[in-house]
Amino acid sequence: MFSVATLWIPFTIIAALSQVARNAMQRSLTGPLGTWGATNIRFLFGFPFSIVFFALVVGVTGDAVPWPPAMFWPWLLLGALSQIVATGLMLVAMNDRSFVVTTAYIKTEAIQTAIFGFIFLGDHLTLLKMVAIVIATIGVVITALRPGGEKGFAELKPTIIGLVAGAGFALSAVGFRGAVIAVPGVSFVTAASYTLVFGLFVQTLVLTIYLLMRAPDVLRKILGLWKPSMLAGFMGAFASQFWFLAFALTAAANVRTLALVEVLFAQGVSYYSFKQPMSPREVSGIVLIVIGVALLVAA
Template sequence: MFSIASLWIPFTITAALAQVARNAMQQQLTGPLGAWGATNIRFLFGFPFSVLFFAVVLIATGDRLPWPTPAFWPWLLLGALCQIVATGLMLLAMKERSFVVTVAYLKTEALQTAIFGFVFLGDHLTGLKVIAILIATAGVVITALRPGGAKGFADLRPTLLGLVSAATFALSAIGFRGAIITIGGVSFVTAATYTLVFGLLVQTLVLTVYLLARAPGVLKAIFGMWKPSLLAGFMGAFASQFWFLAFALTAAANVRTLALVEVLFAQGVAHYSLKQPLSARELLGIVLIVIGVALLIAV
């Protein structure tokens, strides 16, 4: 039987697909703009679209303009700032260790989100859901690692950078969900979109001020490349809109675990578009991801 609560599943899958597209666009802009310039695009050019989304939502739902409780702002700042910090730590980890090993560390985010969600928000997860998260996370780690790459786990600094980055990404998800559920008296769509607007506003201000102080030439370059930046910003805001809709309906750990299907999408692109064959190890990882995600949805 259909329920609104189950919409978190298509919302998450839509967000994961949009994120794959956004990442591809940002990747192309990293060369001319640098890592932080390309990162700011998702905030700076995504913010106007979030405002447009919010206007459409208010008209469609007939909701009043929300007036959040004081608890909204600490949760929002936690989500917005942790996402920026997590991105910086991820970039540092990738400089110190191979990309695939760093990805393996980062994908522990789902498990850490489950822990933080229980501690800070009281999000309840059944034993079967915890098992599903563990299985899917193991699948991603197996898929991400390459022969000879496991030795990266012996180096303490990149290990800590990767794990702490995953932890701050997890805290970001918890912060955004915490902000959304403090907003009462309106639909979950309005609460999610309202949080998105202020989240992107905070992130835009923080990174833009940073670039003005440290690399003003990057901001000039960003506006000089406004056409591709505009599309990347739209895809970023579109992906975030659906992440937040999913956060409004279920525990952040459920969302971040189902989001591991992004790995399947990436493998599909590599296999069918780039004609890259799948190894037995990658197939095993994919099978574990599918089992974990299927169990998560079923229980």
């Protein structure tokens, strides 16, 4: 059985699986909607679901709805705005490079999250956890280095885009964790759901205003594609709900490192669904990811 302190492990795995599905849906909408239109999908259509999640949580826990303290807002804005930029860059990079190679660049996020978490939140990580984070990250990079992919790593533009996107996601994780733990006097479940509502509200507001000013026709296209957008929004809010629950219980670096299991999920789908054999390099990368994640969980 899991104690409350270790619930972040199943929460993270659920979030990672949901994120894989959301990314696939969001990526399919990039063509008709453009980068920022597809980015806004997860926020605009995810926000109503976050309100439903919060209402359900408050109904079950009986927690009072708290007023956000002053220190809540800087953390929330850091998390919300960093995630907007990082998501947009991720979609740009996905259109420029293969999905797996882009993932490798972005997944330096785990190491960057550890650094930012220590600097901004004072999150303490043991030496074993740091070793686990580095091993798992190296495993992701090796897994992505498929034949013909090495050239991509030598190209400066996609490298910078991927690394900056990773930094954005790292700052986002740290910011949202800071906001969740700043919510006073409620259970961790309510604090996570509460932060999600405000986070998606800010993101929806910022990106919708931007699109109204710069590309109002994109908003009309979004409304025209409301059916696939609704599903992508639900999966985005569902994934974020579990990310925030995990952030409430442990350091953001722990969560983002365990989230590397999504690479294993993607490899498994490729192998079993598309019968794509794995090279020795990919196998060695997967072994390193497994070792890193196992060390993290054991630590």
